[in-house]
Amino acid sequence: MIEMKNVYKSFGKNNGRVEALRGVNLSIADGEMVSIMGKSGSGKSTLLNIIGGMMSFDSGEYIYDGKSIDYKNHKKLVELRRNDIGVVVQYFALAEDLNVYNNVALPLKYKGYSGRKVKKLVMEVLEELGISDKVKAYPNELSGGQKQRVAIARAIVKQPKLILADEPTGALDAATGEEVQRIFKKLNDSGKTVIIVTHDEKVASICDRIIHIKDGVVDNEV
Numbered sequence: 001m002i003e004m005k006n007v008y009k010s011f012g013k014n015n016g017r018v019e020a021l022r023g024v025n026l027s028i029a030d031g032e033m034v035s036i037m038g039k040s041g042s043g044k045s046t047l048l049n050i051i052g053g054m055m056s057f058d059s060g061e062y063i064y065d066g067k068s069i070d071y072k073n074h075k076k077l078v079e080l081r082r083n084d085i086g087v088v089v090q091y092f093a094l095a096e097d098l099n100v101y102n103n104v105a106l107p108l109k110y111k112g113y114s115g116r117k118v119k120k121l122v123m124e125v126l127e128e129l130g131i132s133d134k135v136k137a138y139p140n141e142l143s144g145g146q147k148q149r150v151a152i153a154r155a156i157v158k159q160p161k162l163i164l165a166d167e168p169t170g171a172l173d174a175a176t177g178e179e180v181q182r183i184f185k186k187l188n189d190s191g192k193t194v195i196i197v198t199h200d201e202k203v204a205s206i207c208d209r210i211i212h213i214k215d216g217v218v219d220n221e222v
C-alpha cells in the first residue's frame with residue numbers, strides 16, 4: 001500500500017538547514033498495523049506528514065496504492081489526504097468553536113453529501129466510539145479521552161483505508177490511553193491500515209511491526 005524509496009526532506013536553508021529525513025526506505029502492506037518509534041527529533045512526524053500527503057518532500061519516491069505521488073503536485077496531495085487518509089494527533093486538534101457533531105462532520109463537507117447522509121455517517125461513528133451522548137457538547141466540556149474519541153471519529157467518518165496517528169495516547173493517562181489503543185486495534189481488525197507514531201511501548205506491542213527511525217533513516221525493521 002505504501003512504499004518509500006530514498007525519501008529526503010529538509011527544512012530551512014544554509015546554516016539553519018535541518019535534514020529531517022535522509023533517505024527513508026520502507027514498505028507497509030494493506031491491512032498492517034505498524035508503529036513508528038524513535039528519539040525526539042528523529043523524523044517520525046515528518047515521515048507521517050509525508051505519508052498523509054500533508055507535507056511535500058525534496059527527493060525520492062513515494063508510492064501509494066501503486067501510484068507514484070508527485071511531491072510537487074499539491075492538488076494530488078490534497079486529494080490523497082481528503083479521500084484516503086484519516087489523521088489523529090496528540091492534542092486532538094478539534095475546532096473549539098464547533099460542537100462534537102460539527103467537528104466530526106467537517107471532513108464530509110467537501111464531499112457534497114446530503115445533510116441526511118452526513119447525519120447518518122456522523123451518528124454511526126459516534127455510536128461506534130461510545131460518545132453519541134456528547135453530540136452537542138463543545139470540546140472544552142470533554143475529558144482528554146473523550147476528545148481523542150471525537151478526533152478519531154473525525155478521522156474515520158469518511159471511511160478512509162489508512163489511519164495515521166501521531167502520539168495518540170501521549171496526552172492521556174494510562175487507563176484512557178489503553179482505551180484509545182484498543183480503538184485503533186479494533187479499527188485494524190476491521191480492515192484499516194494503521195500507522196502509529198508512539199513513544200509508548202504498550203502501544204507498539206499491539207502492532208504487527210515496529211519501524212525504528214534514527215537520525216532521519218529507518219534503523220531496522222523488527
Ligand SMILES: Nc1ncnc2c1ncn2[C@@H]1O[C@H](COP(=O)(O)OP(=O)(O)OP(=O)(O)O)[C@@H](O)[C@H]1O
Nearest residue numbers: 011012018019020039040041042043044045046047
Ligand atoms: N517545520 C519545520 N521547520 C523546521 N524544522 C523542522 C520542522 N519540522 C521538523 N523540523 C526538524 O526536523 C527534525 C525532525 O522533526 P520531527 O518533528 O519529524 O521529529 P519527531 O521524531 O517527530 O520528534 P518528536 O518525538 O519530538 O515529536 C527535527 O530536527 C526538527 O527540529
Ligand SMILES: [Mg+2]
Nearest residue numbers: 044045046166
Ligand atoms: Mg513528532
